Each structure stands twice: as structure tokens, then as C-alpha cells.
Amino acid sequence: MTETTEPLGRRERKKAATRQALADAALELFLERGFDAVSIRDIAEAADVSTTTLFKHFPSKEALLFDMDADVEQALVAAVRDRAPGTPLLAALRTHMLQARAFKSEYDEQIATFQRLVASTPALVEYHRRMWMRHERALAEAIAADTGAPADDPACAALAHLALEARSLTTPATDRLAAVNAAFDLLERGWEAARGAKGRTS
Amino acid sequence: MTETTEPLGRRERKKAATRQALADAALELFLERGFDAVSIRDIAEAADVSTTTLFKHFPSKEALLFDMDADVEQALVAAVRDRAPGTPLLAALRTHMLQARAFKSEYDEQIATFQRLVASTPALVEYHRRMWMRHERALAEAIAADTGAPADDPACAALAHLALEARSLTTPATDRLAAVNAAFDLLERGWEAARGAKGRTS
DNA sequence: GCAAAAAGTTGACTCGTTGCACTTAGTGAG
């Protein structure tokens, strides 16, 4: 998205290069042999650096795969904060989550194979989930701000947690979409009912 | 609960003994020094067995602590299946979860320190959560059976997932109880609304 | 009593990850 090729010193460029080399080598090897069958040493060697160097760029083996995150939280918070006026909070959240690349696999073969790799490796599923759930607090605060509740309101915290968690439904390999929608149906009804009971209608 | 001291061969008794010795040694050392500061070798030595023997009894370091699980799933399913007639499904589930030992810490210092140990070790929190969520499918099926829906109904799956997940709210150290209750309030309203929309009132 | 299976041991090994001491090479100030 944001091309930050601005004032890059020679040093920083080299650093970025090795980092990229590592991420590339890792992805290639993982796709080729599977996550568990590739060792850190393999990757380091493929990128022609030492394992210690690898760990100076990435904090763990899993992190090699999820290089491109960053402003996910921004987008998440923005989705509720800057939604079209009149749109219910959860509706906005639902569409935002369904538009994420995790659900766009049909359109891009690259993404689809990546998704398959992650899904077939428990360690990666877990790691991904943890990254995702890290935004729980930010979302909770955004919701609280939106509804005028105190920032640590338990109901808002619960809604944030459960809405994010909707993505991790262990659907029996069939329809992830239907699963997420079912979860949101449930939450929307519950949330609207609660809102209604308090006299507001957002 | 169920005392199975029935026809125990000498062999099985010895096996159970070493297993117990391991679990005991582990708990003691963990409480004394903390989970991360105790190595598998320490535990094996304290129980006077080899590390390989330890791993024949427990699949991982974390498993040493959660020896006493078993029929949690049974109880969970029973809580919805055998609830007092007239009780709403989610009400039964809520009380069952609040009665679990995880929330009884005030009554038992043993349990409280154990909870503290787990809570203070990310690896253990994660492991515990995973064990708990493993009952997702069983609960989903129990709910489906209860409401007459097909066993793989997405709405039931979603409810099961979110209800179980209610326990893992990352409450800011304050009131876990309030958090769980907030989650259940949300789910109850949403669920009743959905049920109502379909003409049933369980 | 004996053979098969289960429990345990030993020791070496893999793999993720860290620490330490060291070199190399941009960088910025004078």
C-alpha cells in the first residue's frame, strides 16, 4: 500500500534486502516441503546468512511467514469508527472481516496456496490466531468509544473478543463463510437486543 | 469422582505410580521455581526416571500439569442435555461454566495457586485454552441435538465456539466473572432472538 | 518355566532459540 522508498541509507537497504531474502527463501521452502520439514538452518543457508542473523530479523520461525501485517489493526478500528452513517456497528465489522484477504482466496491462487499452507500446520494456525486476537483490546476500545460506554466496559470487551474469534471457527472444512456469518448473526441479534434494551439504536 | 481401583495388575500399578511421581514432582518444582525455570530433566531426575520415560507418560511438558482432565467433556455435554426441564440452554451452560473449578478459586487455596501458576505462563494459558476448545465439536453436536438442528448446523457450531471462548476473555486482570457474564448476556439474547424467529422457545 | 509384551534405560541426535565474542562496513563529525 504505502510505498516508503523515501530516504533509505545504504545500510538500511542492505538490511531490508537480507530480510526479504530470508522471507522469500522461507516461503519457497515451506511451500515446497511443508513448514515442519524445513529447519531454521535450511532457511538461513538458502538465504546465505547465519541462523543468528535470521533471528535478528525475525523473532521466530513462524514470523518468517507473516511478514506483511502492520496496519491490520488500523483498518479494523477504522472499519467501525469511519463506517457509513446509519450502518450498524456489527454489519460494518462483518463486511470488513469478510472482505479481508483470508476470504478472498477464490480470486488469487497465490493467496489460496498460502492459506492452505497455514491451515495445514497447527503451529501456524495458532500463531495466526494469536496475531489476530492481539487486536482485541483496540477493537474493544473502538466499540466502547462508538457506543459511549467506558473504555473497559465488559460488554464491549466481550463483543470484541467474540467478533474477532468468529474467524477461528473450526469449521469442518466445508464452508468458512457460512460459519462466520452464523456467528455474526448471533452476535448482531444479541447486540441489537442489548442496545435496544438501553434505549439507543446504533 | 469415580474410584477405579478395580482389577489393577502389578504392572499397571507401578506404571501409575511412576506417572504420579512425575506429575507430583513436576507440580512441586513448577510451584517452587516457575514453569520456565524447570527443565524436563529436572523433573525426570526428581522422579528418578529417565527423560524418555517421562515422555512415554506425558506427551509434553505442559501435559504434566493437566493430568486430571478426562470427563470435562462429559460434564459439559451433560450440562446441556440433562438440564432441568424449562431451563434455557444457555442459562444452563452459563451456570455450569461458572461452577467449574476455574472460578472456584476463592474456596480453595490449592486451586488458586495453581490458577496463578497457569495464568502467569503464556505457554500454559495457551495449552489450557486448546484443551478446553477441543470440546467445541461435542458441544456443538449436543446443542444441535437439543434444538433438533442437523448435527453440523453452522449456527449451533458458532454458538458452541463462542460460548466456550467466553472463558478466554483477556480481562484486564479485574473481573473474570463480569467478563464471562457479559459474553453470555450477549449470546443469550442473540440466541433467544434467533430461536424466537424460528418459532421455538427452548 | 517360557516367550511375548510392556516399562524403563542410555545415549546420541534434531531442532528452535539464545548468548557471547568477534569482524565488517556504513555513517557522521571534525
Place this chain on the structure above:
DNA sequence: CTCACTAAGTGCAACGAGTCAACTTTTTGC
């Protein structure tokens, strides 16, 4: 331009979790 500073990278050794294969005990069923 050079020199000291600093960040990046290296090499190596180590640690802890977990696995493997080969070998020695029991215990048990017959």
C-alpha cells in the same frame, strides 16, 4: 579524509524440548 561510533552480520557453543533406536529388565499369560 579519517577516525571513532554503531549497526549488521558471523561463528560457535550452548540449552531445553522432544525423538529415536537398541538394549535390559520385569510382569504376565499360557
